[in-house]
Amino acid sequence: MSDPLRRIDALVEEDTLPTPQVRQQLRLAAGLTQTEVAEAIGVKRLAVAQWEAGRAQPHRGNRRAYAHLLRKLAAKHPDAATEGAADEG
Numbered sequence: 076m077s078d079p080l081r082r083i084d085a086l087v088e089e090d091t092l093p094t095p096q097v098r099q100q101l102r103l104a105a106g107l108t109q110t111e112v113a114e115a116i117g118v119k120r121l122a123v124a125q126w127e128a129g130r131a132q133p134h135r136g137n138r139r140a141y142a143h144l145l146r147k148l149a150a151k152h153p154d155a156a157t158e159g160a161a162d163e164g
Contacts (some may be wrong), residue, residue, distance in 0.1 A: 079157070090139045093149075094158055095129035101148040102127070104155035116140045 084090035084091075092098065102112055102123075109123040116123075116137055126141065133141045149156040 083156075090142050090163055092132070092138065092142055093125075093145060093156065095127050097156060097158060098145060099127040100155040101152060103151035105148050112141075112144065115144060 093101070102109070104136070111121045113120045113123045116133075117140070118133075118137055122131070122133070124136075126133055130137070
């Protein structure tokens with residue numbers, strides 16, 4: 076399976092998360108702050124910052140909610156759903 080197809084599969088799995096870089100790219104493409112994402116999921120802003128930095132992973136319920144948000148953002152901003160998309164612009 077090619078890399079783009081693998082990334083797409085990862086985005087549509089219920090609790091599979093894209094890479095930290097893609098998480099941040101999706102949030103920025105949507106014009107959202109870390110605080111807004113945190114409030115939507117029900118966590119502190121620091122948790123979102125750590126998830127985007129790759130220093131921590133969300134736990135069970137938060138992971139599903141975060142994955143759901145990222146899938147929705149990827150559907151609206153497909154160009155941001157690929158590794159290195161921020162470097163191309």
